[in-house]
Amino acid sequence: MNIDAIFTDLDAHTLDPARPRAQKIGVFAGRIIGFDEELDGITADRVESLDGATVLPGFNDVHCHTAWFGLTLASIDVTALPGGLPDVYAALEKAAATTPAGEWINATGYAHRDYDGQYPELSRLDEITGERPLFMRQTSGHAAIVNTEAMRQAGILEADFTEPVGGKVVRDAAGHPTGLLEETAQALVQDLIRPYSLDTIVEAIDLATAYYAKEGITSFGDCGIAYGWIGHSPIEITAYLRAREQGKLRARGQLMPQADGLHEIAANSADGFGIGLDAGVRTGLGDEFISLGPVKFFMDGALSGETAALRENYVGKDHPGYLQADAEALRKQILDTYASGWSVAVHAIGDAAVDAAVANIVDAQARYGRRAVPNRIEHAGIVHDEHLRTLADNGIVVTPQAAFADGIGDGMNASLGPERRPLLYRAKSFVDAGIMVPGSSDRPCADGNVLRGIEAYVTRKTRAGDVMGAAGESLTPDEAIAAYTSVAAEASGQGADRGTLTRGKLADFVALGAHPAEVAPDEISQIPVRATVLGGRFTHDAR
Structure with a gap:
């Protein structure tokens, strides 16, 4: 033979x-x-x-943003520049010198915690960019920094402007926009740039998955595509198909549409269909190379920008963050989506958001049963002991990112304070409770190198030499390897095909x-x- x-x-x-x-x-x-x-x-x-x-x-990174990561590789990188804000301004000046008037300057990787909590001055950005609109995405993806020209084009400066649901245009004490856009407010500017062309997205996928190959990644979940502020084109799946056809897709992708694209479908009333995507496509469609995973929902924001929804206020602040939409509206959308055959992956970081996400998924499964592709809580940033048994008994997956420890671990520790800190991005507690914890990075919001992710699961070490949350939440090397291999496959509903080396x-x-x-x-x-x-x-x- x-x-x-x-x-x-x-x-x-x-x-x-x-x-x-x-x-x-x-x-x-x-x-x-x-x-x-x-x-x-x-x-x-x-x-x-x-x-x-x-x-x-x-290796399998079940929650990353592949096309977005590829786009960042072609953008101006302002990640933790050693000279502080002057280096950021210098990088933008260099870009502006080669960008024709009227064309966009795109930058990525800004994190205010890398710059002593400071944001760039809007007046300085305007001086540098002039008539060129600027879109500079924060590392977390939950905020962006723009200039006056970008806000002018987006209508933010109009007298009758109203803030979008689930987002905020940050203003100074006098009520003037600072250039910082939080959560869904980013889409006001992004929609001036999007949709990206298929050629642009294919090139981004090519760059990203070539990077993945060098790191041992053979599977990934692109968590939130096609719609909302996180998507790049309503035909983003076609870009993946084209990348595969052109030999530019070097890892197997589970694609997770963002919930903003779901809508009423004129199905027969006997089908009990809720909301979905055209032609009735749903989780599970595809083959071993490209398939559809759960629908991605946003319950809240991020701890790094203190927009995640907490039960109690952030330390030293007078607010607990906020949900992305009305809680009952989110619940109905999740239930209607689940009724149509989709699994769900609910972004919930703060404990108030986790409370709602757990309740919604448990309710959906009680009504319509479990799915072959498990339901998930993305990030699960602050989870109390009371939820551990519920998560395990209901087969709900959680995806905490150990890789956050280096970049934002110190800031998150400070935002929560000593009493709540032990609840932060847990891992060992989940594993010991029998909850599936697949490896994930949220790249490009954090370092996506899997070996660094495994190390972070083991050490939980922050940039300042502390640990993120509690040291007792560390995994063993073998547990961390399983997270990125066998557990990742099972958590993605793909254990029959991958995750172990088996005949x-x-x-x-x-x-x-x-x-x-x-x-x-x-x-x-x-x-x-x-x-x-x-x-x-x-x-x-x-x-």
């Missing part, structure tokens, strides 16, 4: 208890056909030595210079990725 490929000289940790380790992997038609002695007497078109590498199942599953794996459990915790991120294999073929090869 002749097969497509045999990978040799490796130490595979399969995460499959039926065969925990292997030294050879055989591949046929993109899937694993056997291991070790099962390959005796079998020949292959290719025999690939992995030079003694540690092999793990391919019959997709031949997706990563070859590393060492096993994360065999190095010091703060050295996990330094492990080299020697190769990434997707369906038996290299997407990255640094052997």
Whole structure:
């Protein structure tokens, strides 16, 4: 018998208890056909030595923003510039010098906590940009900084302007806009730029997934596409299909439409259809390369900008954040969506938002049953003990991002104070309670490198040397690896095809210079990725 490929000289940790380790992997038609002695007497078109590498199942980032990340790679990067705000202004000046009048200047990566809590002065931005509208997205994605020209074009400066539901145009003491737009208010300016062309999105997917390949990522969930302030085009799925056709999609994507695109469908009344997308498409449609996942809902904002909805006020502030819309309207939208066959992924960070998200998902499942693709709470930033059993009993997935520890962990600790801090972005408590915790980054809102994510799960180390939340929430290296592999697959409803190295599953794996459990915790991120294999073929090869 002749097969497509045999990978040799490796130490595979399969995460499959039926065969925990292997030294050879055989591949046929993109899937694993056997291991070790099962390959005796079998020949292959290719025999690939992995030079003694540690092999793990391919990494899966279940909550990232792939097209958005690709766009940031082509934008001005103002992430934590060493010289402070003067460096930000200098980067914008350089861009303005080569941008014709009237054209947009796009920047990304601004985080006020990296600049001593400061935001750029609107007058200085106007001086630099002149007639060129500016859109500078904050790292969290939940706010943006714009100039006067952008606000003028968006109608924000008109006398009869009214703020959008779920967002805010931040103003100074005199009532003048500062250039900071929170949450849904960003869309007022974004809609002047969008929709992006298919060619632009395809190029972004190409850039992003080439980056993923170098980091061992073989699967991802693009969490919020096509609609709302987080989408790029109402035909964004077509961009993914085109990227695949052109060989520019180097990882398997589960695409999660943003709920703003859902609408009434003129189905037969006997079908009990709630709201959905045209033609009745729903979660599960697709194949092993591109499929539709849950619908993404926003309950609240972010802790980094103190817009997440808390039960009690932020430390030193007179407000607890806010929900993105009326609580009852959100509940009805979630129930109507679930009735139409969609699974749901509800962004809920503050504990008040988590309260509502848990109640809504439990209600939906009680009415309509569970889904093959589990329902999720995205981020689950502040979860009380009272919810742990409910989450586990109802099979609800949570996606806390350990990678937030470095960039915004110190700020979130301060915003919550010592009493609430132990509830922040928990992990071990979830795992011990039997709740699925898949690995995710929220990239580009945080570092998406999976090995750094695994390290962050283990150390929870912040930039100032503290820990995010409680040190007792740390995972072991093996638990963190499972989060990005086997648990990620199950949490995405894809455990039959990926997540472990098992005969019959997709031949997706990563070859590393060492096993994360065999190095010091703060050295996990330094492990080299020697190769990434997707369906038996290299997407990255640094052997």
